[in-house]
Amino acid sequence: DRDQSAREQELRESELADRAVAGFAACPDPRLRRLLESLTGHLHAFVREVRLTEREWRGAVEFLAEAGHRTDDKRQEFVLLSDVLGVSMQTVAVNNEAYRDATEATVLGPFFVADSPEVPLGGDLAGGAPGTPCWVEGTVTDTDGKPVGGALIEVWQADEDGQYDVQYPDGRVAGRGRLRADRDGGYRFWALKPTRYPVPDDGPVGRLLAAAGRSAMRPAHLHFMVTAPGHRTLVTHIFVEDDPQLLFGDAVFGVRDGLVKRFADQRPGTPAPDGREPGSLQPGGRAWSRVRFDIVLAPGE
Template sequence: MSETTHAGNGISPEQAAVEQELVDTVVASFDKAEDPRLKQVMQALTRHLHDFLREVRLTEEEWNAAIEFLTAAGHITDDKRQEFVLLSDVLGASMQTIAINNQAYKGATEATVFGPFFLEDAPEIPIGGDIAGGASGQPCWVEGTITDTSGHPVPGARIEVWEADEDGFYDVQYGDNRIAGRAHLFADDEGRYAFWGLTPTPYPIPHDGPVGKMLASVGRSPVRASHLHFMVTAEGLRSLVTHIFVEGDPQIEIGDSVFGVKDSLIKKFETQPAGTSTPDGRGGNNQSWARTRFDIVLAPVLI
């Protein structure tokens, strides 16, 4: 075998040729795929995966550790916890996919990560209703409008909202089947919406599983910046999955564990002293509350 090494990897040309031959063989194994998109994805995945393996010169012990990691992620995943979504989030893959599929368009509201805690069939509330459902935290009045990029109201747009309580837990994390901190409502004929929620606070993503152990091993924090989730859908317009973040939250500067913060989504949450009248006419009370505004602009489906 030649003593000449392969540039960049410290391996001989002969070894590089053996490795490349395997890549070519595996890529070619997908040539007969009937779906051209599936063929493209699988062949690109194969090339990039093998490039990664060869770049880092992965050891067999590391390969086994990776298999154990993925197996553990599968075991901890159930109908209320999605560890693979969490893994995608902390690697930035979720945000990159969102960036690719939600390109900027004429002032449309920016999208961000979906997160692992959305549930179908959240209860419906009327405009001005309360999503808290008994969850602890400072009450927060959230209001805004839904329009298209031409400024026209979007009546009847469906707005899904969900958030953690002040202790940093979503309802599904309690394991007692409670429904709290989530609901859906519909915009009125002028595209307006409003509801009571909770002032968001920072919290860690679930870090008792393999993803949390991985973050700890590389010195990364699991904490997310304070946020409130939205998913907005309307016929003929691009569905939007996004959050709003709390202006002044120190965690924004420290770093969001899933890379979800965008400047346009940082909103002012204004604390109101106890006794201040509320926008829905409830009058004063003995607890402080906050208010914020989030005007949402939906892009067309085909752009």
């Protein structure tokens, strides 16, 4: 009797999951059909696997409603939710497949702005934002090692308080710029040594992180987008090798070993590669840092 009820229960659940998936059988768009069938199947598997209670189901529905009410032009709580579950990064992974030694992609994040200011090679994109000056240099090549001359390199970053310019109240542009690699694929610019900062944690997703005992912090990073005709556009970051946050993890799972770079900190007064001495007019000068990032682009589709 008990066994028969258990068999009947198993049958009811699997039959229901199959029926819900089959609900999309008449979908005229084959791609939409595949997406909805797969999503429905996995959601049913989740509910069955954890034996989701009605109270938990209600909690989930209320969480989503609150995330929706928290979302406006400035804040996208569902992107954040996708980020902290690693779903955004997984989407990046499946859309940027491994190709020989091509540099790995990572999440775009919410702070990219198109049409950032043009910066000459060797120029400074910090735009007066506070932080430790950092010399960044490297090459852009293809996977055969051939230079990708003229590649467009867009860079953006937070200041030492963890703020991007779009978060400043006064609307000024800082910590971002675009430049072109030279004929040999070389590039170089001044920016700031990046620092860690938290994802927005004052909403339902922040509460979820807290309840799960997770850090809302992202390790220090410098964002890059590299575009060149005939090559796959690369959206990535570099991370700072000795950043202790790397040990606690990245709230959005964006770190890849190959993107962790050594930033060599320099004592005040050390001359920079371009002959400058950052902060030379300050008493005792100013410390600065330098990093090398050689970018390898996969072929475009």
